[in-house]
Amino acid sequence: MGKYLLRRLAINVILVAIAASLAYMLAATTMNPRAAYEGRQPPVPEATIDATLDAYNLNDKTPVLTRYATWAKGVVTGDFGKTWNGGSVNQEMGRRVMVSLRLLLIGTLLGFALGVALGAFSAVKQYKLSDRLIGVTSFVIMAIPVFVLATLLAIATYNLNRGLGFTLIEYTGEYNPQLSGWDQFVNRLNHLILPTISLSLGSIAFYSRIQRNMMLDVLGQDFVRTAMAKGLRRRKALTKHALRTALIPSATYFAFAFGTMFTGATFTEKIFNWHGMGAWLVDSINQNDVNSVAAVTFFAAVCVLAAAFLSDLLVAALDPRVRVS
Amino acid sequence: MRSKVVFRRLLRNKQARYGFIALLLLVALAYVGPYFGAYDWQEKDFMAFMSAPDADHWWGTTSIGQDMYAVTLRGMQKSIIIGLLVAVISTGVAAIVGAFAGYFGGWVDKVLMWGVDLLLVLPSFLIIAIISPKLRDGTWWWFVVLLAAFSWMITSRVVRSMTLSLREREYVLAAVYMGIPRWKIILRHIVPNLASLLIIDATLNVSGAIIGEAALSFFGFGIQPPDVSLGTLIAEGSRNATGYPWLFAFPAGLLVALVLSVNLIGDGLRDALDPGSNS
Numbered sequence: 001m002g003k004y005l006l007r008r009l010a011i012n013v014i015l016v017a018i019a020a021s022l023a024y025m026l027a028a029t030t031m032n033p034r035a036a037y038e039g040r041q042p043p044v045p046e047a048t049i050d051a052t053l054d055a056y057n058l059n060d061k062t063p064v065l066t067r068y069a070t071w072a073k074g075v076v077t078g079d080f081g082k083t084w085n086g087g088s089v090n091q092e093m094g095r096r097v098m099v100s101l102r103l104l105l106i107g108t109l110l111g112f113a114l115g116v117a118l119g120a121f122s123a124v125k126q127y128k129l130s131d132r133l134i135g136v137t138s139f140v141i142m143a144i145p146v147f148v149l150a151t152l153l154a155i156a157t158y159n160l161n162r163g164l165g166f167t168l169i170e171y172t173g174e175y176n177p178q179l180s181g182w183d184q185f186v187n188r189l190n191h192l193i194l195p196t197i198s199l200s201l202g203s204i205a206f207y208s209r210i211q212r213n214m215m216l217d218v219l220g221q222d223f224v225r226t227a228m229a230k231g232l233r234r235r236k237a238l239t240k241h242a243l244r245t246a247l248i249p250s251a252t253y254f255a256f257a258f259g260t261m262f263t264g265a266t267f268t269e270k271i272f273n274w275h276g277m278g279a280w281l282v283d284s285i286n287q288n289d290v291n292s293v294a295a296v297t298f299f300a301a302v303c304v305l306a307a308a309f310l311s312d313l314l315v316a317a318l319d320p321r322v323r324v325s
Numbered sequence: 326m327r328s329k330v331v332f333r334r335l336l337r338n339k340q341a342r343y344g345f346i347a348l349l350l351l352v353a354l355a356y357v358g359p360y361f362g363a364y365d366w367q368e369k370d371f372m373a374f375m376s377a378p379d380a381d382h383w384w385g386t387t388s389i390g391q392d393m394y395a396v397t398l399r400g401m402q403k404s405i406i407i408g409l410l411v412a413v414i415s416t417g418v419a420a421i422v423g424a425f426a427g428y429f430g431g432w433v434d435k436v437l438m439w440g441v442d443l444l445l446v447l448p449s450f451l452i453i454a455i456i457s458p459k460l461r462d463g464t465w466w467w468f469v470v471l472l473a474a475f476s477w478m479i480t481s482r483v484v485r486s487m488t489l490s491l492r493e494r495e496y497v498l499a500a501v502y503m504g505i506p507r508w509k510i511i512l513r514h515i516v517p518n519l520a521s522l523l524i525i526d527a528t529l530n531v532s533g534a535i536i537g538e539a540a541l542s543f544f545g546f547g548i549q550p551p552d553v554s555l556g557t558l559i560a561e562g563s564r565n566a567t568g569y570p571w572l573f574a575f576p577a578g579l580l581v582a583l584v585l586s587v588n589l590i591g592d593g594l595r596d597a598l599d600p601g602s603n604s
Contacts (some may be wrong), residue, residue, distance in 0.1 A: 015446045023448055030455055107574050139592075141584040145536045148577045149421045151563040161524070266450075271563075282544050283456050293455075297448045304446065 012305045016298065018180040021068070023297035024290070026087045028067055031288040033058040039264075056082040058290055071294065080298070081291035083284075089295045090313040093278070097299075099174065100264035106192065107199035108184035108261050112254045114200070115207025119250075120243050122208065123215030138205035152273040155196060169193050172273040195272045199265055202286070203257065207250050214246040248318045259307020263300045334597040341593020347586035351579070355401040364392035366399040366553070378571050387561070397575045400553040404535050404583065407469055407554070411534035414473035414528040416480065420519065424511045428492050438485070440458025441478045449475035454546040457494035465548055471535055480526050484519055491515050521598035526590035532584045539580055555580045 057070050063080035074081050080089035091094075097204075121129040141149075157171045170176075173186045209247035218224060219242055228236040264278030277296065292320045334352035335341050362383070362529065369390040370382070378385040426437040453471045458465045492498060492515070500510050516523075533553075541547035541554025543563075550557070555576045562573030 015443065018443065019446045019448060024449055026452065028453055030459060041371050086548060091420075140585065140586070143532070143588055145539060145584075147540065147563065149574060150582065151559075151566055151577070155570070155573075232584065267543070281451065282454075285451070285546075293451065299449055301446055318332050 011311075015237040016301045016305065020294055020298040020299040021072070024068060024071055025064065027290045028064050031285075031290050031293070032060065033290060034060060035288060036084055041113045041295040043301075046210070052086075056084070056086055056291075058082075058084065071291065074219045075298070080295040083292050084287055089291050092292070093277075093295055093299065095104050096264070096275060096277045096280050097262050099274055100262060100269070100278065102174070103186075103192070103195055103269065103274050103276055104199065104265060104282040106195040108203070108257055110196065110255075111200035111203030112207055112250070112257070115204040116211045116247065116250050118204065119208035119211025119217050120238075123212045123219065124238060126216065131212075135185040136210060141201055142209075146198060146202060146265075147267045147271060147314070149201065150268055151194075153198050154271065173224075174274050195265075195268050195274065199268055207253070210253065211246065212252050214249055215242065217241045218246040240257050248315065251318060252315050255311035255314045256307045259310050260300075260303050261302050262298075331597050335593060338593040338596055338601065340589045341597065344589030344591075344593060345584065348590065351583055352405060355398050355405055358398045359395060360591060361396070362392065362394050362549065364395050366391065366395040367396070367551075375569055375572075377569075379439065384575050387570070393571060393575060396553055397555075397558060397579065400555045400558045400576060401579055402581070403465070403479070403548060403554040404538060404556070404580070407472070407538045408531040408535040408583075408587075409464070410469045411476065411531035411537075412512045412527045414469070414476035415530055415534075416523055418473070419477040419480035419526070420479070420484055420523055423481035424488050424515045424519070426481070427485040427488025428511050428515060430571065434485075438482075441481055442598050444475065445478050450541075453541060454544070456487045457541070457546055458549065460549075465552065468538075468547060472534055475484075476530065476533065476537070480530075482521075483522065486603055487519055487522065489517055491518055505533075525591060525595050525598060528587060528594055532587040532591070535580070535587070555583075 028237065034049060034053060036212065037044055050059060050061065054062070057074075058065075078090075080093065080152040081308065083089055097255060118134055125131045130177060154171050157169050161167050167249075170187070171194050172193045173190055173191060175184060179187050180210045197246055223245075224237060224242045227241045228234065232240075240306055264276040264280070267277035268274070269279040270282060273316065277299070281296045283289075285294065359366070362552030363381070370386060370392065370525035372388055373382060373386045374390050375388055376382060376386045378393075382392050382394065383398060386393055387396065422437055424443070426434040453468075453475065457468050457471060466476050497510060500514055505513075536558060538547055538554060539559060542554050542561040545557075545560070548554040548557055559573065559580065562569075564574035
C-alpha cells in the first residue's frame, strides 16, 4: 500500500510539473505584459519599462528559458512571482481562494444533499408523477448552460427588485463594504443567494439522476428484501440499507467536486462579480499576466489530482469490494 | 438484422422521437430560415439600432443595426457545424486510440494511456483561451480542432477497457489465425462491435461541444468577430439583457433547445442500443 501511494504521488508531482511548466511556457511566449506599460500617457521611457519588467521577471527581452528558470526556482521555494503590476501572486491567490471557498462551499454541499435526496425519492416513487416531474426538470436544467441560467436569474432578480421598489436580493459583488458587524454578515448572505442557486441547480439535477439510477439498481437486490423480510420498517430499510449502498457513485463525484471547489466557478464568479479563482483565470489571460496564469494552472492541477485521490480513497472506504481487490 | 431492431426500438422511444423532430425543425430553421428573412446577416440597418422586435425586424436589431433574426440563425449554423464536427472528430480519435491501446497492449498501451493522462491534466480551457484568439486571421477550423483535441480522452479509456475483453472473443481470435493484419482486425472487428457506445458518445459529444463552444465564446476566447456563433451572441446579449431582452432571449433559447433535443436523442439511443441501461 505504501509503495503504491508513493508511486502515485511521484506520478502526480510529475504531471503537475508538466502542466504548470507548459502553461508558463505558453503564457510567456504568447502574452505581452509590456503592452500595459507602452501605451501610457505620458509615455514611459523604455529603460524604465525594462527595469520594471525585469524586476517582475516579465521582460520579453530576456530569453524564455532564463525567465522560466527564475520562475521555477521561485515555485520550488513556494514563491509564484509577481503579477503584471508588481503585486505578490501568493497573496492574491490566498485572498481569491478564500473568496471562491465562501462562494462555493454552501452551493456544493446543498447541491449534493438535495440532489441525492431527490434522486432517492424519485427512485422510490418510480414512474409516479413526482418521479416524472423530477426527471423532466433535471433533464431540462442539465441542458441549460450555467451562463444562461445565471443571466436568467439576474434578469429575474432585477425585475423583482424593480417591481418591489427596493433591493430584496443583491445580484452583484460579494458584500457591501459600508456595512459592518451583523449587518454585513446578513448582507453577505444576501449576496450569496443568487450565485448559490445558479451553482447548485445544475448539481442537484446531476446528482439526482445518478442517485436515481443507482437506487433503482439497489432496490431490486436481495439484501434490501432481506432487510424488509426480517421485519425492518420500510423507511429504515430504505435509508439504512439501500441508500447507503447506492450512495457510492454520488459520493465519489462529490469528493471530486469538493476537491475542485477551490479552483472556483469561472462563469458564476464573472457574471455575479465575485473576484475568486475562476474569475482570476479569465482576468489574468486578458491582462497578459503570465505569472498569475501559471499559478492558477498549477493550483488547478494540484486540486484536480488531489480530488481524484480523495474520491479513490472514499470509494475504498465505502465499497468493500474495492478494498479486497 | 440488429440495425433494424435498433431502429424500430428507437422509433418506439418517445424521447428519441421528440428529440429527432425538434432537431430537424431547428436545423431547418437554421438553414432554410434565412431565405425567408428580409435581411442578410451582414447587412446593417442604420435606421434601427437596438429596436425591439416588430414586423420589419422579426427578432429586433443589435446595437450596430444588424437584424437579430438573420444574425441568430447564422450563429446557430456555426454552432451546429462546430458541434457535429467536434463530436465526429473526438469520438473517432477516442475509438482509434482506445482500440489500438487495448488491442496491442504493451508499450503502445503505456505510451497512449500516458498521453491520455497528460492531456487530462493539461489546462484545456487555458490553452484554448490563449491560442484561439491568436488565430484571428485563421479560420474557425482551428477552433474545432482545439475543442476536439481536448474532449476525447475519457471515452478512449472506456474504449480501451472494452477492447481488452473483445480481443479474447472467438471471432477476433479466428481473424488472428486467418492471418488478417492487426490494424484491419481493429477496424473491421473491434471498432464495429463498440458501435453502440460510440454512437451514444458521439451524440452526447455534440451537445457537449455546442455548450463548450458557447462557453469559450462567452469570454471572447472562441469564435472571433465579425463571425458569430450562439456563444458570442449570448455574451453580447447578456451584457444588457435587462434593457434589451431580445438580444439575449433568442440565442439563449435556441441554444437550450438545441442542446435539449440532442440530449433527448442521446438518451433515446442509449435506451435502444444498451439493454442494460435503466432510465
